[in-house]
Amino acid sequence: MGGFEKQREVLAELGVSIVAGCVDSEEKTAEVAADLGFPVAWGMTREMGGQVGAWWDEGRDFIQPSEFFLTGSGEVLASTYSSSPVGRMDPEDAVILAKFLISKR
Numbered sequence: 001m002g003g004f005e006k007q008r009e010v011l012a013e014l015g016v017s018i019v020a021g022c023v024d025s026e027e028k029t030a031e032v033a034a035d036l037g038f039p040v041a042w043g044m045t046r047e048m049g050g051q052v053g054a055w056w057d058e059g060r061d062f063i064q065p066s067e068f069f070l071t072g073s074g075e076v077l078a079s080t081y082s083s084s085p086v087g088r089m090d091p092e093d094a095v096i097l098a099k100f101l102i103s104k105r
Helices: 002-013 026-033 046-052 091-103
Strands: 066-070 076-081
Touching (some): 002 091, 076 091
């Protein structure tokens, strides 16, 4: 998430907000989010993951990494899903994608 923090101001200039969520406890999330300037929800459940369209890993019983570009009304413009640390959206690529999506408006 630190990479997204580095791109936060660039994304904000484009009108993009960053919001994160995790299954960790409030205490663990507070440690991870201490240096971040965007909100990080803690204690996400399977039901919550389903509401945002995340992929719940049945074998390990948690939400796998998922990234979404949403409109203000919740429409999904783009998404990525991964089953490991490999395949997560790169923060610099998020900036490129944001610029592309904005250009298509």
